[in-house]
Amino acid sequence: MSFTVKINGSTHSVDVDGDTPLLWVLRDVLGMTGTKFGCGMALCGACTVHIDGVATRSCITSIESLGKSQITTIEAIGETPAGAKIQKAWLDHEVVQCGYCQSGQIMSASALLASNPHPSNADIDDAMSGNICRCGTYVRIREAINLAAQTNEKGG
Amino acid sequence: MIPDRIAFRASDTNLSRRSFLGTSAAIGGGLILSLNLPLGQSKAANSDSFAPNAFIRIGSDGQVVLTMPYVEMGQGTYTSIPMLIAEELDVSLKQVRLEHAPPNEKLYANPLLGVQATGNSNAMRGAWKPLREAGATARMMLVAAAAKRWGVDAKSCRTQDGEVIHVPTGRRLKYGEVVAEAAHMPVPGNVTLKSPGDFKLIGTRAKRLDAPAKVNGTALYGIDARPAGVKIATLAQSPVFGGRVKSVDATGAKAVKGVRQIVRLDDAVAVVADHMGAAKKGLAALKIEWDDGQHAKLGTEEIARELEQATLGSGAVAQNIGDADKAMASATTKVEASYQVPFLAHATMEPMNCTVHFPKDECEIWLGNQAVARVQAMAAKEAGLPPEKVIVHNHLIGGGFGRRLEADGAVRAVQIAKHVDGPVKVVWTREEDIQHDMFRPYWFDRISAGLDDQGRPLAWKNRFAGSSVIARWLPPAFKDGLDPDSIEGAIDLVYDLPNLHVEFVRVEPPGIPTAFWRSVGPSHNVFVTESFIDELAAAAKQDAVAYRRALLDKSPRAKAVLDLAAEKAGWGQALPKGRGRGVSLQFAFGSWLAQVAEVEVSKEGAVRIRRVVCAMDCGTVVNPDTVQAQLQSGIIFGATAALYGEITLKNGRVEQTNFDTYQMLRMNEAPSIEVHIVKSSEPPGGMGETGTSAIVPAIANAIYAASGKRLRKMPVDASLLKQA
Numbered sequence: 001m002s003f004t005v006k007i008n009g010s011t012h013s014v015d016v017d018g019d020t021p022l023l024w025v026l027r028d029v030l031g032m033t034g035t036k037f038g039c040g041m042a043l044c045g046a047c048t049v050h051i052d053g054v055a056t057r058s059c060i061t062s063i064e065s066l067g068k069s070q071i072t073t074i075e076a077i078g079e080t081p082a083g084a085k086i087q088k089a090w091l092d093h094e095v096v097q098c099g100y101c102q103s104g105q106i107m108s109a110s111a112l113l114a115s116n117p118h119p120s121n122a123d124i125d126d127a128m129s130g131n132i133c134r135c136g137t138y139v140r141i142r143e144a145i146n147l148a149a150q151t152n153e154k155g156g
Numbered sequence: 157m158i159p160d161r162i163a164f165r166a167s168d169t170n171l172s173r174r175s176f177l178g179t180s181a182a183i184g185g186g187l188i189l190s191l192n193l194p195l196g197q198s199k200a201a202n203s204d205s206f207a208p209n210a211f212i213r214i215g216s217d218g219q220v221v222l223t224m225p226y227v228e229m230g231q232g233t234y235t236s237i238p239m240l241i242a243e244e245l246d247v248s249l250k251q252v253r254l255e256h257a258p259p260n261e262k263l264y265a266n267p268l269l270g271v272q273a274t275g276n277s278n279a280m281r282g283a284w285k286p287l288r289e290a291g292a293t294a295r296m297m298l299v300a301a302a303a304k305r306w307g308v309d310a311k312s313c314r315t316q317d318g319e320v321i322h323v324p325t326g327r328r329l330k331y332g333e334v335v336a337e338a339a340h341m342p343v344p345g346n347v348t349l350k351s352p353g354d355f356k357l358i359g360t361r362a363k364r365l366d367a368p369a370k371v372n373g374t375a376l377y378g379i380d381a382r383p384a385g386v387k388i389a390t391l392a393q394s395p396v397f398g399g400r401v402k403s404v405d406a407t408g409a410k411a412v413k414g415v416r417q418i419v420r421l422d423d424a425v426a427v428v429a430d431h432m433g434a435a436k437k438g439l440a441a442l443k444i445e446w447d448d449g450q451h452a453k454l455g456t457e458e459i460a461r462e463l464e465q466a467t468l469g470s471g472a473v474a475q476n477i478g479d480a481d482k483a484m485a486s487a488t489t490k491v492e493a494s495y496q497v498p499f500l501a502h503a504t505m506e507p508m509n510c511t512v513h514f515p516k517d518e519c520e521i522w523l524g525n526q527a528v529a530r531v532q533a534m535a536a537k538e539a540g541l542p543p544e545k546v547i548v549h550n551h552l553i554g555g556g557f558g559r560r561l562e563a564d565g566a567v568r569a570v571q572i573a574k575h576v577d578g579p580v581k582v583v584w585t586r587e588e589d590i591q592h593d594m595f596r597p598y599w600f601d602r603i604s605a606g607l608d609d610q611g612r613p614l615a616w617k618n619r620f621a622g623s624s625v626i627a628r629w630l631p632p633a634f635k636d637g638l639d640p641d642s643i644e645g646a647i648d649l650v651y652d653l654p655n656l657h658v659e660f661v662r663v664e665p666p667g668i669p670t671a672f673w674r675s676v677g678p679s680h681n682v683f684v685t686e687s688f689i690d691e692l693a694a695a696a697k698q699d700a701v702a703y704r705r706a707l708l709d710k711s712p713r714a715k716a717v718l719d720l721a722a723e724k725a726g727w728g729q730a731l732p733k734g735r736g737r738g739v740s741l742q743f744a745f746g747s748w749l750a751q752v753a754e755v756e757v758s759k760e761g762a763v764r765i766r767r768v769v770c771a772m773d774c775g776t777v778v779n780p781d782t783v784q785a786q787l788q789s790g791i792i793f794g795a796t797a798a799l800y801g802e803i804t805l806k807n808g809r810v811e812q813t814n815f816d817t818y819q820m821l822r823m824n825e826a827p828s829i830e831v832h833i834v835k836s837s838e839p840p841g842g843m844g845e846t847g848t849s850a851i852v853p854a855i856a857n858a859i860y861a862a863s864g865k866r867l868r869k870m871p872v873d874a875s876l877l878k879q880a
Contacts, residue, residue, distance in 0.1 A: 017413045020433035028388055028431035033380035034373020036554075037432070038505055039586040043815035046505060074373035090371045094363065094781055097789055098230030099370030100377060100505040100554030125824035132815060134505045134555050135230045136792025138826035140785070 003063045007032070008076035018064030023047045025063055026073060034074040034103050038132070045131030046100065048107040049073050055111035055127075074103040082114035082148075089148035097135035105131050109145050117152040119145065206335035208297050208343060210263040211290040212241060218318055218332030220247055225257040225264035225272065226279040227526055228366055229556035230789070231844045232782035233279045235364045239778055240283060243357045244291030244350060246315040247331070249365070256550050259529035259543070271630065273527035275561050275672060276641070277745040277842025280778060284840050285349075292347040294338075301337035302329045352776065352837045361781040366552065378551040379509040381522035383579040386511060387416060389572055390435040390583055391426040393592050396448040396808035397667035401425060408441035418442070419575045426572045432583055439585075451667040451808040456598070459665045459805070460496060463600035466621035467494070471661035472637025475647035478655035483615035487606025491695050495603065495684045496869040499665075499803040500596035500673055501818060506554020507589040510569035513579035518545040519570065520579075524553035526560045534563040538570045557793070558672030561629070562594055590818050591810040595803055596673030597623035598665065599680045603688050611696025612706070616653045618646055620684070621661040623670040637662060641672070645681030645849060650714035650743050651689065651707035668805070674793055678744040678849035683870065686740040686853030691866065700739050700857065701727050713773050714741055716834055717750040720771035724832055725752035734758065735766070738857025742850040747774035747841030748834075751791070753827075753854035757862040761877035765795055765827040765855060770847070772831065775838035783843055784831045790847020791829055796821040798852045802871050 002015045005025065014029050021040075026032045026049070035058060038046030042057035049058045050072040077083030086109045089095075096102050105128070112119055112127035119127065124145050133141070207213040213221040222241050228234035238252040257264040257272070264272045266282040295315055302320035303310040306327060314321050319328045331338075352358075369375035394400060404425055406418040414434030419426040427438035484490065511522040512535075519539045525531050528548050536543040553560055569582040584592070599622035606615035626639035633639055638660055646658050664670075673679060693703035701722045708715040718741050722728075727737060735756045742749045754767040770787050777783055800819040804811045812818040856867050863877050 016431065016433065017437070019437075020431070024431045024433035027380075028433070031382055032373075033376070033382070036505070037379065037507065037583070039815050040436070041586070041814055041816070044505070044586075044820075078372060087371045091363075091367055094361075094367065094785065096230075096364065096367050096370040097232075097785060098505065098553060098555045099366065099375055102370050103373050106371060128823040130822075132505065132820045132822060134503060134557070134793065134820065136789040136796075136821075136826070137785075138792060138821075138823045139788050139829050141823065142826075 003066070005063065005066055005071060006069070007071045008073060014063065016063060019062045021059050022049065022061045022063055022066065022071070023058040026058060032073055032075055036100055036103055038101065038104070044101070045108060046104040048104040048131065050077070050107060050111055053111065053114065055108045074107060077107060077110050080110065080114065083110040085148040085151055086110045086113060086145070089144040093140055093144040093147055095137050095140040095144050097137055101131060101133045105133065105141055109141065109148075113145065113148055113152070118149050206294070206297070206339045208294045208338070209290045211287060212245070212294045214294065214331055214335050216332045216335055218251065218330050220245060220252045222252050222254050223257050224254045225266070226283065227256070227274045227550065227553055227556070229274070229526065229553035229560070231279070231786060232364060232779065233274065234366050235362060236280060236778045236782055237283050237287060238365065239357050239362055240287040241291040243355060244288045245295050247318040249357065249362055251318055259532040259548060261529050271527070272529040273561055274556070275526055275558060277844040277846065280840045281746055281842055288349050289347055292349055293344060296344045296347060297338045297341040298331050298334055300341040301334040305329070305334065305337060358776070358778050360779070362779055375552055377506050377554045378511070378522060378524035379506050379554065379583060381511045381549070381551065381581060383511065383513060383522065386579040386581050387428050387430065387576065388432045388435050388583060389419070389426045389428040389576070389580050390432060390439055390585055391424050391568070391572070391588060392439055392442065392444060393424040393588060394446055394448075395591065396446065396451050397669070398451050399423060399449040399808070400447045402445040402447045405443035408443070409438035412438040412441055417576060419572050421571055424568070426582065428576055428580055436585065448808055454666060454808045455806050456499070456804045459598055460600060463598060463621040463663055464494070466661040466663045467600055467602040467619050469661065471619055471621070471659035474638055474643040474658040474660050476657050477653065480615045480617050480655040480657035483655035484604070484606040484617065487614050488609045489607040489611070489695055490604065491607065491691055492604040493688060493691060493868055495601040495687065497599050497680045497683060498801065498870060499598050499668070500797055500801045501590045501593040501803050501812070502555070502557045502559035502673060503590060503815075503818060503820065504555030504557060504559050507586055508559070508565045508584040509582060510565045511579060511581040512569045512573035514539060514570060514573040518547065520547045520549070521566055521569070522549045522551065523566060524551040524560060525563070525566070526553065526556050527563070530561075531563045531566045535566045535570050538567045557674040558676065559593065561672055564594065564669070586815070587813045590812055590814065594669040594671030596676070596679065597625065597670040601684045603684060605688070605692055607692060607696055611692070611698055611703070613651075613653055613692055614655060616656040618657075618684070619659040619661065620646065621663045622680070623664050624662045625670055625672050625676065627662065629672070641677040643677060643681070645678035645742065645744050646685060648743070649685060650711040650741060650748070651704070652710050653707070674790070675744070675845035675849035678742065678845070679794070679797070679852070682740065682742050682744060682849040683852040683856065686742065687856050687866075687868065690738070690853070690857045690860065694860070699728070704739070704741055711743070713748045714743060717741070717748045717771040717773050720832055720834065721750035721752050721769055724771065724830060725754070725769035727752060734862060736858045736861025736863070738854045738859065738861055740850045740854040740857065742846065744849055745842030745846050747772065747843065747846050749846045749850050751850045751854040753851065753858045755855060755858040755862055757859060757877050759879045761874035761879070763799060763855070763859060763872050763874065763877065764825070767828045767830070768851065768854070769830045770832065771834060772846070773834040773836055774841040774843055775836050776840050777833055778840060780833060783833060786843040787831045787847040788829045790845060791851045792821055792826060794848035794851035795827070795855060797848075798855045798870055799872050
C-alpha cells in the first residue's frame with residue numbers, strides 16, 4: 001500500500017505494508033541513514049526522530065500511524081534553533097565517541113531544549129535516560145545540554 | 157577529511173606508486189584502488205606526489221594524506237594519530253587527510269600485536285614511534301629537496317606550517333612545490349624526533365576530526381552502506397550453539413510484502429527483502445525447526461562447575477616469585493577466596509552487520525571492522541577466492557569493544573550472499589546480536605594469601621580457569637598453556653609481593669565462542685586482584701589505601717596515582733550512612749591508574765554509583781581530552797558490567813535477548829567522573845580499556861565499605877546486599 005509521509009519539509013510516497021516501522025522507511029526505502037537502528041523495541045533511543053516536534057522512537061512507529069504528521073530527522077534538526085544549539089554544544093564540548101547513538105541523543109536533547117529552555121538535571125535524566133550510549137558519553141551529554149541551555153539564557 | 161568508505165584491493169598494482177621510497181620494495185600488493193571520501197574528496201595518488209613511506213603521501217597541492225593503519229571506533233585515533241604525523245611534519249592538523257590502510261599485514265601490522273588490528277589499547281603505543289618517524293623522515297626529505305634547489309645547506313633551513321624556510325634569507329617553499337624533488341632524495345637512515353619541549357600539537361586538546369559528521373547524521377558506518385540495488389537480509393541462527401536447521405516452512409514469510417528470498421544455511425536461515433521491516437516481518441513468519449545438537453542441555457552452572465573443578469588441579473605457571481607455599485606455611489594469617497566473572501556480550505550500539513556482493517569471480521564487502529586483513533582472509537576462504545579478489549570497504553565503527561576484531565559476521569554474510577543475486581546487506585537484530593555474540597569468557601579464580609604478624613602479604617597464590625581468546629585468534633601467541641592477555645593484571649603486580657605463584661588453566665566452554673571484550677584479561681584479573689588486596693587490608697584491619705601504599709616502594713608511578721586519587725577523592729573523610737568509598741590500583745595496557753568509587757547501597761540492596769575519581773599516568777599525553785573521554789567511557793562500560801552485565805545459558809540457549817534483559821547503564825545512573833592526569837614524558841601507555849577493568853573492583857570495594865558485604869561474583873547481586 002502506498003503512504004505519503006512528510007519528512008524534513010519534503011513529501012515522499014512509499015509503497016510498503018502499513019505496519020512497517022518508520023525507521024526502515026527512512027533508512028532502507030528513502031536512504032536517509034542518519035537515523036540509526038539499535039534495538040527495534042524502543043529500548044535504546046538510537047532511532048529517535050521528531051514527530052510534530054515530539055521525540056519519538058521510529059523503530060516502533062508504524063508508517064500507517066503517521067497521518068499528516070511532520071517528521072524531522074537528524075539530517076534536518078540543525079535547521080531548528082534548538083537543534084542547532086545542541087549540535088554546536090555537542091561539538092564545543094566534544095561529546096561524540098563512536099558516534100552511532102548520537103543522532104538519537106541529539107534528537108532527544110533537541111526536543112528537550114525546544115520544550116524546556118532551562119532543563120534541570122532531573123529534566124535531563126527524564127528526557128535522556130531512554131537513550132543508551134555504550135561509549136558512556138553521558139557525562140558530556142549532560143554538560144553539553146547545560147551548555148546549550150546557557151546560550152538560551154544569553155538570549156542566543 | 158575522514159574516510160567513511162574506502163575501497164582497496166590488495167593485489168592491484170596498476171596504480172603508480174613509484175615514489176614509495178624506502179619501504180616501497182616491500183609493498184607488493186596493498187595499493188589503493190579507489191577512494192570514496194564523502195567528507196572531503198582525496199586526489200588519487202599521482203605521479204608527482206611524494207610518498208616516503210607507507211603512511212604518508214604529499215601531493216603537489218601540499219595535501220598530506222595519512223594512510224591510517226588504525227580504525228576509529230570512538231577512541232579518537234582518527235585525531236590522535238594524525239597529530240603525530242602533523243607534529244613531526246610541521247603541518248597543521250587541517251592539512252592532514254586520512255585514508256584507511258588496505259589489508260596488508262606487512263605494511264600495516266600493529267608493531268605490538270604483529271597483525272593489522274586495532275585493539276588491546278595499543279594504537280597509540282604502536283604508532284608513537286613509527287608514525288612520528290614517518291613524519292620526521294618526510295620532513296627531512298622535503299628540507300633536503302628545498303635546500304638542493306636553493307643550493308644551500310639543509311641545516312640552514314627550518315620548517316613551519318607546511319613550508320620549508322631558508323633562515324638566513326627568509327626564502328620559503330611550500331611542501332607541495334618540492335614534492336617531485338623530495339621523492340628523489342635519499343631516505344635518511346636516522347631521523348631526530350622533536351623533543352617534548354618543542355611539541356606544538358602533541359599535548360593539546362585538538363578537536364576531534366570525526367565529530368562534525370557524527371552530529372549531523374552524515375557519518376557512515378558499515379550498516380549505512382547502500383551499494384546500488386542492495387537488498388536487506390536478517391537472520392535466525394541456531395539458538396543452541398552448534399545446532400542445525402531441521403526444517404523450514406517459508407510459506408508465511410514469502411507472503412510478506414517486500415520479501416524476496418529465503419536463504420537456508422546449515423545452521424541459520426536468512427530472509428532477504430527490500431527493507432529491514434519486511435525482512436524482520438518475514439523472519440517472524442518463518443517456521444523453523446532446529447536440531448539442537450549436543451549442547452541442548454548446556455547451562456551456565458555446568459560451565460562454572462567445570463571451571464571451579466579446574467582450579468583444583470594445576471595449570472600453566474604464569475609467574476613465580478620466591479616460594480609461595482613455604483611462605484604460606486609460615487604465615488600468621490591465611491586468607492582464601494574464590495571469585496567468578498560471567499560471560500558478557502559486547503552490545504555495540506551498531507548491531508552486527510555486513511554487506512556483501514559476490515558475483516562469483518570476486519567478492520566485495522562493506523563493514524566496519526577492527527581487523528580488515530582478518531576479514532579479507534576469512535571471507536576469501538569462505539568465498540573460495542584468493543584474498544586479492546576480496547575487496548573490503550571499511551567504515552567508521554559504531555562500537556568495537558573487541559567485537560569487531562572478529563570476522564564471523566563477514567563469513568556469515570558471504571554464506572548468505574552466495575545465494576543472492578546482487579548485493580545483500582545482512583543486519584543482525586539486536587536479539588541475534590546479543591544471543592550470537594562471541595562472549596567475554598567466564599572465569600573462575602581461586603586465590604589465597606598468607607600475612608605476617610604485621611598484616612603484610614608474605615605469600616600470594618592465584619589459580620584461575622577460563623577460555624583463552626588468543627589461542628583461537630592468534631594461535632602462535634598461545635604458548636606453553638599461556639597467553640599474554642589471559643594473565644595480564646594477574647602477574648607483574650604493582651605490589652611488592654616476595655612470594656607469588658600464579659597459574660592459568662585453559663578451559664574452553666563447550667560450543668560457546670569467546671572473544672576479546674574491552675579490557676579482556678584485566679577485566680577479570682584486576683577485579684580479582686584488587687578485590688583480594690582489599691580483603692587482605694580488611695583482614696589486617698588496615699585502611700585500604702594505606703595498606704596498598706605500604707606495598708608500593710618499588711612502584712613509584714603506582715604510588716603517585718594512588719596518592720593523587722585518594723587526595724582528590726577525599727579519602728578518609730566521613731560519608732553518610734549507606735555510602736562507601738572503594739579504591740582500585742592497576743597497571744595494565746602500559747598505564748597506571750587509580751580509581752576511587754563512591755557508592756550508595758540502599759536498604760533494598762540497590763547500588764548507586766555516585767562519583768568516580770581517577771588518577772592516571774599514561775606517560776606522554778597526546779590529547780588530554782581524549783584521555784579524559786576514554787576514562788569516562790571505560791568507567792561507564794565497566795560500571796555497566798559490574799551492575800548488570802551477565803550472559804547466562806539455559807538449555808543451550810542464551811537467556812538474554814535485548815536491552816530489557818541485558819541492561820545498560822543509562823544517563824540517570826551515570827556517576828560524576830573526575831579525571832586527574834599525572835604529567836609525564838615517558839612514552840604513551842594505552843587508554844581505551846584501562847577505565848573498564850579498574851572500575852569493577854573499585855565498585856565492589858566501595859560496596860564492601862558501604863555495606864560490609866564482600867561481592868566475589870559479578871555482576872552485583874542486590875539480593876545479597878538487602879538489609880534483613
